[in-house]
Amino acid sequence: MADLSVKIGQLELKNPVMTASGTFGFGEEFSDFFDLSRLGGYIVKGTTLAPRQGNAYPRMAETPAGMLNAVGLQNKGVHYFADEIYPRLKDIDSNLIVNVSGSTIEDYVACTEKVAELDKVSGIELNISCPNVKQGGMAFGTCACSAADVVKAVRKVYPKTLIVKLSPNVTDITEIARAAEAEGADSVSLINTLLGMAIDADKRRPVLSTVTGGLSGPCVKPIALRMVWQTARAVKIPVIGLGGIMNWRDAVEFLLAGATAVQLGTANFIDPEVTIKVIDGLNEYLNKNGYKSVNEIIGALEI
Amino acid sequence: MKKHVMDLSVTENTSLNANYFLLKLTSAQKLPDMLPGQFVEIKVEGSPNTFLRRPISINNYIAETNELWLLVQKVGDGTRTLGKLQAGDTLNLVFPLGNSFTTPENASKSVVLVGGGVGTAPMLFWGKYLKERGITPNFLLGARSEADLLQLDEFRKYGNVYTTTEDGSHGEKGYVTQHSILQNQQFDHIYTCGPKPMMVAVAKYAKAKDISCEVSLENTMACGFGVCLCCVENTVNGHVCVCTEGPVFNIKDLQWQI
Numbered sequence: 001m002a003d004l005s006v007k008i009g010q011l012e013l014k015n016p017v018m019t020a021s022g023t024f025g026f027g028e029e030f031s032d033f034f035d036l037s038r039l040g041g042y043i044v045k046g047t048t049l050a051p052r053q054g055n056a057y058p059r060m061a062e063t064p065a066g067m068l069n070a071v072g073l074q075n076k077g078v079h080y081f082a083d084e085i086y087p088r089l090k091d092i093d094s095n096l097i098v099n100v101s102g103s104t105i106e107d108y109v110a111c112t113e114k115v116a117e118l119d120k121v122s123g124i125e126l127n128i129s130c131p132n133v134k135q136g137g138m139a140f141g142t143c144a145c146s147a148a149d150v151v152k153a154v155r156k157v158y159p160k161t162l163i164v165k166l167s168p169n170v171t172d173i174t175e176i177a178r179a180a181e182a183e184g185a186d187s188v189s190l191i192n193t194l195l196g197m198a199i200d201a202d203k204r205r206p207v208l209s210t211v212t213g214g215l216s217g218p219c220v221k222p223i224a225l226r227m228v229w230q231t232a233r234a235v236k237i238p239v240i241g242l243g244g245i246m247n248w249r250d251a252v253e254f255l256l257a258g259a260t261a262v263q264l265g266t267a268n269f270i271d272p273e274v275t276i277k278v279i280d281g282l283n284e285y286l287n288k289n290g291y292k293s294v295n296e297i298i299g300a301l302e303i
Numbered sequence: 304m305k306k307h308v309m310d311l312s313v314t315e316n317t318s319l320n321a322n323y324f325l326l327k328l329t330s331a332q333k334l335p336d337m338l339p340g341q342f343v344e345i346k347v348e349g350s351p352n353t354f355l356r357r358p359i360s361i362n363n364y365i366a367e368t369n370e371l372w373l374l375v376q377k378v379g380d381g382t383r384t385l386g387k388l389q390a391g392d393t394l395n396l397v398f399p400l401g402n403s404f405t406t407p408e409n410a411s412k413s414v415v416l417v418g419g420g421v422g423t424a425p426m427l428f429w430g431k432y433l434k435e436r437g438i439t440p441n442f443l444l445g446a447r448s449e450a451d452l453l454q455l456d457e458f459r460k461y462g463n464v465y466t467t468t469e470d471g472s473h474g475e476k477g478y479v480t481q482h483s484i485l486q487n488q489q490f491d492h493i494y495t496c497g498p499k500p501m502m503v504a505v506a507k508y509a510k511a512k513d514i515s516c517e518v519s520l521e522n523t524m525a526c527g528f529g530v531c532l533c534c535v536e537n538t539v540n541g542h543v544c545v546c547t548e549g550p551v552f553n554i555k556d557l558q559w560q561i
Contacts, residue, residue, distance in 0.1 A: 025530035032306040045532075053542050060523050060533035064352045067525055071532045074542055217354060269526035270346065270356060272397060273308055 002286035003293040004279070006040070006260050008238045009161035009186025011095050011122055013040035013261060016294055017251065017279045020242050020265030021046055021099035021125060021165070022071065026085050027092070033272040038279060040261060041095035043125050044085075048101050049111040051077040061198035061207040066217025066244070067266060068196050070210040073101055073130055078114045090120035097163065101127040105153045112154050123161030126154055126185075129169075129192035130214075141167040141192075144179040155184040163240065166190040166231075168220075173227045174234035181235045189240035189263060190231060191224045216266045218244045225257050232258025232299060246274070248281025258299040304399060306528060307335050311371065313392045319374075319453050323421070324386045325362070326373045328394060334371060337364045338403035339429035340519060340551045343373065344527040345385065346395040353381035355525050356397065358546070360425040360496075363457075374424035374453065400527045401550045404429050404494055404517055410437040412491040416462075417479050417505050419445040419497025425519055426496060427457055434461040441465065441490075443482055445501065449473035480504045490514055506554045507561045516554045520545045 004015035018041040024030065027042045036042060054074025061068040075081075081098070089096055098115045102108035108126065115124055128141035128150055140146045151164055164180040166173055168191035177188045193214025198207040206212075224243025232239045241259030245251050246267045254262045267274045286294060311334075315327040344356035363372040377383045388394070404425075407414060414433065418426040423444050430440040440462035446452045449472040458464045465484050466474030475482050479501060485508060495505040496519035509516030522545040524534035529547035536545050537558040543549070554561065 022532075023530060029528050029530050033308060045530075054532065054535070057535050057537070057542075058523055058533075059535065060525055060531070062353075062355050062525075065354055067354060069525075069531065069533055074532050074535070266525075269531055270354075271308070272306075272526075272528070 002283055002291055003295075004040075004283060004286075006238075006294060006298070008163070008240065008261055009123065011041065011161045013095060015040040015279050015282070016255065016261035017275050017282070018095075018097070018240065018261055018263045019043055019268060019275060020263040021127065023265040023268045027089060030268070030272055034276045037093035038276055039094045041097055041122065043097040043099050043263065044081075044089075045075055046073045046099045046101045046127055046130065047075055047078050047081050047111060047115070048073060049078055049107045049114075051075065051080065056209040058207060058209055059213075061213065063198070063215070063217070063219060066215055066219040068198050068208060068213040068215050069193070070208045070213035072210070078111045082114055082118060086118050086121070090118070095122040096120060097123045097125050099125045099127050099165070100154075101130055105150050108150050109153050109157055112158050116158055116160070121160075123163060123186070124154075124158060125163040125165050125189060126151065127165050127192070129165050129167030141176060142170050144175045147176045148179040148183050151180045151183040151185050161186045163187040163189050165192055167192050168223060168227055168243075169195050174231050177231045177235050177239075181237050185237060187238045187240055187260075188231060188235065189242060191220065191227050191243045194220055194223065216244070218246055220244045221250060225253060228254055228259050229257040229301070245278070248278045248285060251278050251282055252285055252297065255294065255297050256299070256301045258301070260298055304338070305335065306397060306400065308395065308397050310393050310395050313388045313394060314370075314390055316386070316388050316390065318386075320450050322377050322451070323453055324375055324377070326375060326385070326388065326394075328371045328373065329369055334364070334366070334369050335399060336366065337361055337371070337399040339432045340403035340425055341399040341401050342527070342550065343396045343398035344400060345373075347381045347384050350380045350384035353379075353384065356527065357381045357385065358400070358521070358524055358527055360519070360550075361399065361428050362424045363428050363431065374421065374427075376421040397527060401546055402548070404519075404551050405553075406433070406436060407438060407492055412438065413441070413489065414438060414492040414494065415441040415443055415484070415490045417443045417445070417493060417495040417497070417501075419479060419501040420451070422495070422497030422501070422519070423453055424496075426494070427454060427461075429494065430458065430461040439463065441484065441488075443467070443479050443484060445479035445497070446473075478504065480508050492516070495519070503559060503561060506559060509554060510561050517551050518554060518557070519550045520552060521550065
């Protein structure tokens with residue numbers, strides 16, 4: 001068996017396969033399907049300081065190779081997570097990462113401070129890229145200055161691994177990645193969803209209650225792959241790649257493009273066991289091609 | 304209940320009319336226990352425009368023979384592709400998902416199960432389940448015309464069947480809420496599944512008569528097990544997932560204008 005372990009900041013991942021926030025609940029929803037401790041890491045749903053009801057229904061539209069969502073960070077708040085959810089997750093032998101979001105810098109900081117109290121949380125993923133909330137979210141992630149401000153403020157209060165999740169809805173994603181790196185981010189994860197839209201021709205109305213939403217799935221993979229490749233060349237910190245990964249071959253492509261780890265998102269909806277299949281497939285690929293460690297293929301793209 | 308991902312074999316695919324077909328599935332493995340009201344998520348292969356699984360309610364399930372039936376309406380590319388399945392084909396299912404209807408505590412209670420369109424599908428399994436527990440259900444089934452009334456002989460095995468059609472071609476003419484059985488007979492519980500306007504009308508009737516009423520919703524969903532948060536319904540407890548907190552809800556918990 002090949003060595004699948006990778007390092008992201010202070011995180012030691014037993015393999016480079018993680019789950020993407022917003023597509024994996026709190027992880028417990030998958031415990032009927034597989035042993036969560038097999039994952040390199042799992043990122044729980046977007047958490048905010050105060051509870052959020054999220055957007056009105058309808059929140060989803062299917063496309064031929066993906067889906068649009070407009071959930072809007074529905075969650076019960078970080079205190080609920082700390083009191084009710086964390087005690088059930090803390091002993092799972094994997095890296096538990098909390099995705100943190102906010103409408104103001106103060107929100108991000110306060111939410112992070114609460115997460116920092118939870119010993120068994122390995123790191124946070126700072127969400128500055130959600131396209132489905134009116135205030136905050138993506139607004140922080142589409143400008144290098146505001147991205148730098150929020151990363152700087154959070155870095156001050158969070159000593160453990162800080163991952164910053166980037167939006168693809170920008171002109172140059174490497175600028176934002178560099179800004180995050182300069183303010184002390186340990187890693188960047190990309191891409192969050194692409195802003196998209198669906199229309200019901202019969203009703204002559206938008207499908208989503210919010211008119212626009214976040215596009216994910218195989219249709220975004222080429223864009224994600226390009227942005228991961230560009231970003232991995234622009235920063236020194238590890239890049240976590242995500243966007244339309246549906247199988248182990250997709251995961252290998254992201255690693256070759258320069259990602260140190262990958263996240264699977266929408267694929268979890270279609271195959272709840274997909275992460276395990278990707279871990280096994282990756283191991284088989286490495287063995288078959290004579291690699292001793294997954295690190296040998298990270299950024300090994302030949303051009 | 305533990306959720307499973309399993310490959311099941313299609314043993315029969317019966318066309319019921321131009322719009323509906325009935326899949327009979329089985330497995331070499333023992334099928335997990337299932338309850339009426341629950342549903343499955345089917346992976347659709349061979350449909351280029353279908354990305355997500357399709358949620359389909361459980362039409363019938365016989366534990367002893369390890370058989371599962373799904374009544375499917377051809378709505379779009381995904382369900383039309385499923386309609387082409389043949390005996391011997393394999394289907395990948397995530398199941399059983401969601402909650403179930405609530406069994407009346409007292410077997411002497413009178414119940415009516417109101418179904419419309421593909422919403423009649425879960426009512427067969429529910430009616431059979433009630434019959435097995437000593438409650439003879441009344442089925443009130445509505446459709447546009449006689450051709451759209453499905454599985455009547457199956458329903459008759461488990462209870463009394465009443466029908467309405469909009470064109471009067473079978474049973475009483477009109478909508479289910481106009482049927483004389485609702486006007487003339489007292490019920491303790493109403494269970495309904497069908498188009499939302501029909502369920503709202505039934506819920507209004509139940510509320511006006513102060514009858515306990517459960518509705519089965521089919522909000523658009525991606526995952527089916529509570530992680531995508533797409534299928535939410537607004538309830539007295541805020542937005543909740545239809546796939547995990549439902550699909551069956553008591554109308555007193557919904558924020559419907561009834």
